[in-house]
Amino acid sequence: MKKHNFSAGPCILAPTVLEKAAAAVKNFDNLDLSLLEISHRSKSFVAVMDRATDLALELLGLQDKGYKALFLQGGASLEFLMVAYNLLEKKAAYLNTGTWSDKAIKEAKLFGEVVEVGSSKAANFNYIPKDYTVPDDVDYFHCTSNNTIFGTQMKSFPEVSVPLICDMSSDIFSRVLDFSKFDLIYAGAQKNMGPAGTTLVVVKEAILGKVSRQIPSMLDYRIHISKESMFNTPAVFPVYVSMLTLEWLKEHGGVAAIEKLNTEKAQLIYNEIDRNALFTGFVANKEDRSAMNATFNLVDDAHKENFDVLWNKAGISGLNGHRSVGGYRASMYNALPLESVQVLVKAMQELEKNA
Numbered sequence: 001m002k003k004h005n006f007s008a009g010p011c012i013l014a015p016t017v018l019e020k021a022a023a024a025v026k027n028f029d030n031l032d033l034s035l036l037e038i039s040h041r042s043k044s045f046v047a048v049m050d051r052a053t054d055l056a057l058e059l060l061g062l063q064d065k066g067y068k069a070l071f072l073q074g075g076a077s078l079e080f081l082m083v084a085y086n087l088l089e090k091k092a093a094y095l096n097t098g099t100w101s102d103k104a105i106k107e108a109k110l111f112g113e114v115v116e117v118g119s120s121k122a123a124n125f126n127y128i129p130k131d132y133t134v135p136d137d138v139d140y141f142h143c144t145s146n147n148t149i150f151g152t153q154m155k156s157f158p159e160v161s162v163p164l165i166c167d168m169s170s171d172i173f174s175r176v177l178d179f180s181k182f183d184l185i186y187a188g189a190q191k192n193m194g195p196a197g198t199t200l201v202v203v204k205e206a207i208l209g210k211v212s213r214q215i216p217s218m219l220d221y222r223i224h225i226s227k228e229s230m231f232n233t234p235a236v237f238p239v240y241v242s243m244l245t246l247e248w249l250k251e252h253g254g255v256a257a258i259e260k261l262n263t264e265k266a267q268l269i270y271n272e273i274d275r276n277a278l279f280t281g282f283v284a285n286k287e288d289r290s291a292m293n294a295t296f297n298l299v300d301d302a303h304k305e306n307f308d309v310l311w312n313k314a315g316i317s318g319l320n321g322h323r324s325v326g327g328y329r330a331s332m333y334n335a336l337p338l339e340s341v342q343v344l345v346k347a348m349q350e351l352e353k354n355a
Contacts, residue, residue, distance in 0.1 A: 001315065002015075003315045003316065003317040004314070004315055004316045004317065004336075004339075004340035004343050004344070005317050005318055005336070005340070006316060006317065006318045006319050006329070006330045006331050006332070006336070006340070006344070007317065007318030007331060008148050008149075008170075008191075008293060008318065008322070008329060008331040009148065009170070009188075009190045009191045009196075009331070010190040010195055010196055011190060011191050011192055011193075011331070011333045011335065012333055012335045012336050013194065013241070013245065013335055014245065014248045014335040016244075016248060017194075017241060017244045017245050017248055017335070020244050021237075021240065021241045021244060024240060025237075028044065029044040031044060035236060035237060035240055036236070036237060038236070040230065040233050040234055040236055041230065045236060045240075046230075048239060048240050048243050049071065049228065049229055049230070049234065049239060050228075051243050051247075052069075052071060052239055052240075052242055052243035052246060053068075053069035053070070053071065053228075053229065054069075055243065055246035055247065055250065056069040056200055056202060056246060057069050057202070058250070059173055059246060059249060059250060059254055059255055060173075060179040060185075060202060060255075061179055061180070062179055062180060062202060065180055065204075066204050066205055066206055067202055067203065067204050067205070068202070068203055068205055068225045069200065069201070069202050070200070070201040070202075070203070070221070070224050070225065070229045071198045071199070071200060071201075071229045071234055071235075071238075071239045071242070072198065072199050072201055072224060072229065072234075073197065073198060073199065073232075073234070073235055074199060075188045075190075075196070075199055076100065076167055076169045076186060076187065076188040076199060077103065078199070079167070079186040079199060079201065080100075080103055080104040080106075080107040080108070081107045081110075081219070082219050082221065083104070083108070083140075083142065083165055083184065083186070084107055084108040084110065084111040084112070085111065085211075085213075085215055085216075085219050085220075086208060086211065086215060086219070086220065086221050087139055087140050087163065087165070087184075087207065087208075087210070087211065088108055088111040088112045088139050088140070088211070089112065089139050089210065089211045089212065090112050090113065090139060091112055091113040091114075091115060091135075091137065091138045091139060092108055092112060092113075092114055092115070092138050092139050092140050092141070092142060093114075093115045093116075093117050093134050093135060093138040093140070093141045093142070093162075094108065094114055094115070094116055094117070094141075094142045094143075095116075095117055095118050095119075095129065095132065095141075095142070095143040095144070096116050096118065096119035096120070096121055096129075097119075097120055097125060097128055097129070097143070097144050097147055097150075097152060097154070098125045098144060098147035098148075098149060098150050098152065099125070099147075099149050099150075099324070100144055100147070100167060100169070101142070101143070101144040101147075101167070102121065104142060104144070104167065108142070111213075112139075115135060115138060117132040117133065117134055117135075117141075118130075118131075118132035120152075123284065124150070124324070124325070125147060125149075125150040125152065126150060126152070126282060126283055126284045127152065127283065127284040127285050127288050128152050128153070128154055128155075128285075128288040132158075134158055134160045134162065136161050136162065138162055139162065139163070140162050140163040140164070140165050140183070140184075140207075141158070141160050141162055141163070141164055141165065142165040142166070142167070143157065143164075143165070143166055143167070144166070144167040144169075145157075145166050145167065145168045145170075145171050146168070146169075146170040146171035146290050146292050146293070147170075147290065147293075148169075148170045148191070148290075148292070148293045148322075148329075148331065149293075149322040149324060149325060149329075150282065150283070150295060150322075150325060151281075151282055151283050151289065151290045151293045151294055151295030151325075151329065152283055152288045152289070152290055153171060153288065153289065153290035153291060153292065155287060155288070157177075157181060157182075163183035163184065163204075163207045164181055164182050164183050164184075165182070165183060165184045165185075166182050166184075166185050166186075167186055167187070168185050168186070168187045169186070169187045169188045169191050170187075170191040170192065170292055170293065170333075171191075171192065171290070171291070171292045172185070172187035172191070172192050172193065172200065173192055173193070173246075173249060173255055173258070173334065174192060174255070174258060174259065174262050174291065174292060174333070174334055175255065175259040175262065175291065176255050176256050176259050179202075182202075183203070183204045183207045184201070184202070184203045184204065184207065185200075185201070185202045185203075186199060186200065186201045186202075187199065187200045189238050189241075189242050191292075191333065192245075192292075192333050192334055193241075193242040193245050193246070194238050194239075194241035194242040194244075194245055195237065195238050195241055196238065197235035197237070197238035198234065198235040198238040198239050198242060200242070201221070201224075203221055203225075205225065208221055208222050208225075209222060217231070218231070218232065245334075245335075248335075249334065258334050261334075261338065262291045262292070262332065262334065263291060264338060265291075265332045265336065265338055265341045266289070266290075266291040266294065266332065268338070268341050268342065268345060269294045269330055269332070269341055269344065269345065270286075270289060270294060272345045272348050272349070273294070273296045276348055276349070276352050277299070277352070278298060278299055278300070278303055278348075278351060278352050278355060279296050279297070279298060279299065279348060280296065280297055280298075280299050281294075281295065281296050281297075282295035282296060282297060282321075282325055282327065283295065291332070292331060292332060292333060293329055293330070293331045293332070294329070294330040294332065295321060295325055295327065295328070295329050296327055296328050296329075296330075297321075297326065297327030297328070298327065303351060303355060306351060306354065307347070307348075307351045310347040310350050310351055311344065311347045314343050314344075314346070314347045315343070316340075316343065316344060316347065318331065319344070330344060
């Protein structure tokens with residue numbers, strides 16, 4: 001029996017996605033060849049790339065609105081660099097809400113001035129800054145929508161007069177937003193789409209081509225757009241699995257439907273954290289709690305050994321918190337069933353009963 005997978009990434013995948021992906025590794029598209037063996041320029045795989053990019057735009061509501069979807073490589077970490085390379089001429093504004101935005105700021109400083117409009121770093125990123133102003137004279141504003149390590153999530157985004165850039169690696173396709181407010185979104189596949197190895201970039205073409213510097217070909221969004229994500233050999237398997245996941249999401253009602261399930265899962269775990277006197281949440285403000293990653297600690301570490309036995313015995317995997325936070329982290333990505341959260345809550349209640 002498959003374990004209840006709360007891993008923060010690579011993420012849990014839907015059973016049907018795993019089955020189709022496994023079959024394609026043996027025989028893809030009735031070619032009597034493995035997906036891992038075929039040319040990325042074959043008709044069969046070009047159709048996969050086209051389907052994946054079309055689905056990404058469709059599910060985000062960005063079709064026919066001047067956006068292009070790309071599947072690139074290098075993870076979100078390379079996007080920290082590419083965003084600045086393509087968009088930062090003089091000065092950019094960043095909201096610092098966690099480890100990954102901190103790293104994005106570091107890369108941007110290589111290309112120009114960075115204005116850190118808000119930061120929760122002094123509090124170990126346990127809240128989302130609210131009272132900040134984005135200057136009108138910056139080239140763009142960058143934020144991170146969800147913070148896997150610390151379990152915080154932006155519930156609203158500022159109205160800005162400059163391009164709005166967002167790292168949505170850990171909550172892409174998980175909730176309904178007006179995605180047309182964003183000029184560039186990027187997300188590593190391994191949090192909510194597929195295995196590590198590809199990165200989704202959705203960019204409004206109108207914001208490109210405005211920096212004076214020469215951009216290396218491999219880092220130029222315009223070149224990747226012109227080559228339809230085929231400038232270099234793409235990560236064939238991760239793109240295919242991402243396509244399967246997006247098909248699965250569409251078949252299950254799209255982003256609006258999955259948001260309802262994600263809300264139910266989040267309410268279940270947070271209600272137990274708040275009710276059970278043996279546990280305490282890491283995030284300072286309840287309104288900042290992530291629907292994707294619930295971070296919590298034991299009030300008394302004397303219960304740790306017993307709790308670890310209980311959740312391991314229940315078939316739960318990937319519950320340990322990040323080393324910078326400690327405690328526990330329940331990552332509840334789109335494919336995680338409600339049943340898994342119920343099993344975790346039962347283990348928490350069992351600990352309380354026996355304490």
